[in-house]
Structures are given as C-alpha cells and as structure tokens.
Amino acid sequence: MGDDADGVLSSPAWDQLFSDVAVFVPPPDLGQMKATVQALETAAALPGYQRQVLGWAPQSAQFDPGPAGVFMGYDFHLGEDGPRLIEINTNAGGGYLNAMLARAQSQCCGGSTHVAGAEDFDEEVTAQFESEWRAQRGSGRPERIAIVDDEPASQYLYPEFRLAQQSLRSHGIDAVILAPSDFRYESGTLYGGGKRIDLVYNRLVDFGLDASGHSALRTAWLEGGAVITPNPHIHALFADKRNLAVMSDQASLQGWGLSAENAELLRSGIPRTVLVTADNADALWQQRRQWFFKPVAGHGSKGVYRGSKLTKSTFNRILESDYIAQALVPPSERLVLVDGKREMLKVDVRLYTYRGALLLAAARLYRGQTTNFRTPGGGFAPLLLKSANTTG
Numbered sequence: 001m002g003d004d005a006d007g008v009l010s011s012p013a014w015d016q017l018f019s020d021v022a023v024f025v026p027p028p029d030l031g032q033m034k035a036t037v038q039a040l041e042t043a044a045a046l047p048g049y050q051r052q053v054l055g056w057a058p059q060s061a062q063f064d065p066g067p068a069g070v071f072m073g074y075d076f077h078l079g080e081d082g083p084r085l086i087e088i089n090t091n092a093g094g095g096y097l098n099a100m101l102a103r104a105q106s107q108c109c110g111g112s113t114h115v116a117g118a119e120d121f122d123e124e125v126t127a128q129f130e131s132e133w134r135a136q137r138g139s140g141r142p143e144r145i146a147i148v149d150d151e152p153a154s155q156y157l158y159p160e161f162r163l164a165q166q167s168l169r170s171h172g173i174d175a176v177i178l179a180p181s182d183f184r185y186e187s188g189t190l191y192g193g194g195k196r197i198d199l200v201y202n203r204l205v206d207f208g209l210d211a212s213g214h215s216a217l218r219t220a221w222l223e224g225g226a227v228i229t230p231n232p233h234i235h236a237l238f239a240d241k242r243n244l245a246v247m248s249d250q251a252s253l254q255g256w257g258l259s260a261e262n263a264e265l266l267r268s269g270i271p272r273t274v275l276v277t278a279d280n281a282d283a284l285w286q287q288r289r290q291w292f293f294k295p296v297a298g299h300g301s302k303g304v305y306r307g308s309k310l311t312k313s314t315f316n317r318i319l320e321s322d323y324i325a326q327a328l329v330p331p332s333e334r335l336v337l338v339d340g341k342r343e344m345l346k347v348d349v350r351l352y353t354y355r356g357a358l359l360l361a362a363a364r365l366y367r368g369q370t371t372n373f374r375t376p377g378g379g380f381a382p383l384l385l386k387s388a389n390t391t392g
Contacts, residue, residue, distance in 0.1 A: 017159070018101055019379045021336050023347055023363035024386035025078065030115055033083045033351055034358055036269035037074050039262035040088070041356035043247060044237045048256030053243050057236035058208035065224055066135035069234035070128045070201065071095050071359075074351045078332040085270045086329065086348065087294075090230040090239040091203050095125070095352045096163040098362035098380055105382045115361040115383045125164075126171040128354045132229045133199055142198035142227065144174040148217070149203040152177050156373060164201065180204070183216040190216065190226040199227040207235040207297065241296045241324045244273040271327040276318060284325050285315055291325040293318055334365055338377035343367075345378055 043049055054062060073092020076083040099121035130141045145168055147161050155161070161177045168175035178192045190197045200217065209218040209232055220226040237243075246252065248270040253263045276284060276293065284291060288307035295303040303321075305314060307328065331346040345365040352360040365378040373379055 017097065017373060017379050019336065019345075019365045019377060019381040021334060021365070021377075022105065022382045022384050023334055023349070023365070024384050025115065025349065025361075026386045029078060029083050030361075030385065032265075032269065033074070033076055033085075033349070036083070036085055036265055037351060037353055037358075038356050039258075039265040039269070040074070040085075040238075040247060042262055043253055043256075043258050043266065046253075046256045046258060049246065049253070049258075050237065052246055052252075053240065054236055056242060057240065058210060058232065060208045060210065060218060060222065061232040061236035063222055064233045065227075067132040067227060067229045067231060067234070068135065068355050069230035069238075070125070070132060070354060071230070072238070072353045074353065076349045076351070077329045078347065078349060079329045083269065083349070084329040085244075086326070087241070088238045088243075090207070090235045091205070092350065092352060093157045093160060093203070094350070094362065094364075094380055095360055096121075096160045096167065097157070098352075098360055098382075100163065101362070101380060102360070102382050115358075115385060121360060122167045122171065124354075124359060126168065126173065128359075129168070129173070129199060129201070129229070131354075133227055136224070136227045142173060144176065144195060144197055145199045145201055146183075146192045146197045147175060147177045147201045147203065148180065151179055152203075155203075161203075180211075180214045180217060183220075185216040185220045185223075185225060188223065188225050190220040197226055199229065202228050202230055207239070208232045241273075241294050242275060242322075244270055244326065245275055245324060248273050271329050273324055273326045276323040276325050278319065281315075281319055285312075288315070290328055292328050293323050293325055296322040296324055334363075334381075336365065336377040343377060345375065347381075349383060 069090050071092050073089035074085060075087045075089065077086050103119070129145060133140065133142045147164055149155050149161070152158055152161055165175040165177055176193055176195070183190060183192045183197070185191070190200070204214065206214055209221055217228065221228050221231060247266050250263045250267040253266065254260060274280060288310050291307040293305045293307060293310070305318070331348055333344045334347050336343055336345055345367055347363055347365055349361065349363050351358055361383045363381040363383045365375065365381055367375040367378065
C-alpha cells in the first residue's frame with residue numbers, strides 16, 4: 001500500500017493487530033456461514049421484517065435512499081454444533097488490514113487454501129463504493145470520499161483509514177480522512193476541509209447520527225446532500241442487536257414470507273436471543289450462566305457481560321437499560337506460542353460481505369470475554385480452508 005502506510009503499521013502501538021498464526025475452518029462450516037448470511041440478507045428485505053425492526057429504530061433510520069452498506073461484517077463462533085452468528089456490524093473494521101495480511105500470507109505460503117482471495121480486493125472495494133453511489137445517484141462515480149470517525153488519528157484502526165485512502169486514490173477517487181467537526185453543510189452540499197464531499201465512508205459508532213457534533217452529517221444524510229455508507233437505515237435493518245431476536249424467530253419470519261429453508265438456517269445459525277424485560281428478569285437471573293448480555297446499541301465490548309460473571313447490582317442496571325440476552329456459544333480455540341509458551345486463545349470468524357456476497361474472511365484471536373487487540377499472540381489472523389490432512 002506504500003511506504004506511508006507501512007510506517008504507520010510499524011508503530012509499537014499496533015503490535016497486536018496481527019497474530020502470527022492462521023486459523024483453519026472446515027469447508028462445510030464456511031458453507032453454512034455463507035448460507036446464513038444469504039438467509040439474513042433475504043430476511044432483511046421482507047416488508048414485514050422491516051416494519052418490525054424499523055418500529056424501534058430512530059427517526060433518521062426511516063430514510064432509505066438506496067445504498068446497501070459497504071463492509072458488512074458477520075461475526076461467528078465456531079461451536080461444536082457448527083458456526084453460530086454472534087453479531088452483525090455495519091461498519092466492520094479490519095477489511096483493508098486483513099486484505100494486506102492475506103496477500104502477505106499468500107506470497108510466502110501459497111494461497112490455494114484461502115477462504116476468499118484478496119488479489120482483487122482493492123478493485124472490488126472501489127466497485128462497492130461506486131455501486132453505493134449509483135444506488136442513490138443513478139450513474140457516474142464519486143469524485144471525493146471522506147473517511148469519517150471521531151478523532152480518526154487517535155483511533156486504534158487508524159492505519160486502516162490510511163490504507164483505504166491510498167487504495168481509493170490509486171483508483172482515481174480522491175479520499176480524505178476527517179472528523180465530524182471538519183464538515184459543514186450548506187445549500188445542499190456537504191463540505192469537508194473546504195472541499196466538496198460526494199460520499200462518506202462512515203466509521204462512526206453514533207449509528208443514528210444523533211450526536212450534536214454530527215449535525216452536518218445528519219442533515220446531509222436526511223436531505224440527500226451526500227451518499228453515506230454505511231448509514232442509519234442499514235444499521236437499523238441489520239445491526240441493532242434487538243434484531244437478532246427477530247432473526248431467530250422462525251414462525252414470524254415464515255409468516256412474513258421467508259422460505260422454510262432460510263428460516264431454519266437462521267433458527268439453527270443464530271443463538272437464541274431475547275429482549276431483557278421486567279417480565280423475564282427473574283428467569284434470566286436464575287439461568288444467567290446460560291446467557292450473554294449485550295446493550296442493544298453497543299459496540300465493541302462496552303457494556304457486555306457474561307452471565308456467569310454478573311452481580312445482582314450489575315443485573316439491576318441492565319434491567320434499567322436496553323439489553324438483549326443471547327444464548328452462550330463458547331468460541332473455538334487456537335494454540336499459539338507466546339514468548340515460547342503454548343497458550344490457547346479464543347477465536348471468532350468475521351465474514352466481510354457486500355449485498356450478501358463474500359468479499360473477505362478473517363479470524364480474530366483473543367483472551368478474555370470479548371475480542372480485543374491487547375492479547376499477546378492475538379489479533380487478526382488469516383482464515384484458511386481446512387483439508388483432511390491439516391493440523392493446528
């Protein structure tokens with residue numbers, strides 16, 4: 001990606017971005033994950049499903065100008081009974097980093113067993129941004145894209161912003177990295193850093209663009225002054241964690257017109273998920289060791305609790321907030337060497353997709369309750385297909 005990006009990635013602050021091992025996945029598990037994603041995308045297009053989930057979405061999410069959302073991320077645990085979808089992200093980080101990792105791994109080790117090739121990654125991602133533009137504008141391509149996050153230079157995945165910027169520029173689209181405070185919106189046009197912005201690659205975790213500091217982006221979104229991807233509407237359809245309770249409701253999905261086959265894929269592929277309410281509080285507390293508790297609008301690991309570690313006071317705070325309870329699905333593990341010692345790290349798998357099609361797949365290795373980039377020996381890892389004679 002160039003010397004500039006290489007310099008950023010060499011900082012000691014990002015030593016745990018990448019693990020030095022690969023993760024192997026059986027071909028049937030990969031097939032089931034891809035089928036689950038396709039079933040989810042099909043369900044999300046059903047009018048009945050959309051009425052249900054948009055009913056609890058913010059006002060900004062009701063507007064749908066057409067884009068489908070770049071870098072959809074579907075996160076799975078590879079359980080004993082097959083892969084289970086743990087979470088959906090509409091601004092999934094790591095795509096550019098994992099493409100770079102896959103290319104490096106392919107060059108040194110051969111790429112015939114990669115889950116998804118990364119040779120054409122930059123071309124495919126550029127085509128996605130162009131597709132998002134055409135979905136809202138009808139024709140042409142954006143001249144300038146803004147990659148947006150709060151205080152982007154201080155974000156842990158800032159190296160990825162630099163990689164995205166260089167990739168887009170190499171394909172003839174100007175790209176700038178901006179904070180929300182860099183924007184102004186006037187006369188139907190969004191400006192950033194004094195330049196017109198055609199498309200926003202949105203990495204903010206203010207999913208509804210509701211924060212006061214994001215008002216220029218929110219107005220540009222609601223008035224169609226810029227193409228924004230991913231956007232509040234796509235987050236409301238896919239990534240609000242309450243939606244997992246709907247996605248795993250086989251009877252409702254079939255009532256809305258989903259095929260029995262797809263409904264069964266979602267029932268078996270999504271851990272049972274329920275909204276935490278006063279009505280089920282006693283049962284959830286009694287059975288808390290079987291559940292994982294997540295805030296409906298959370299991101300990363302903030303506010304997430306494994307039921308076996310809950311105190312009564314924390315559970316009472318959960319009842320005062322908006323939470324889901326998800327049936328616990330332990331992650332698989334991978335043996336790694338850390339400072340010469342053998343350790344088992346937890347594994348999850350992320351599929352990066354666009355309009356349901358697989359773009360790239362990667363694993364994340366970690367220790368503790370949720371994925372992170374602070375574990376020695378952990379980080380992103382290439383995902384390879386497991387053959388009959390593969391070990392590790």
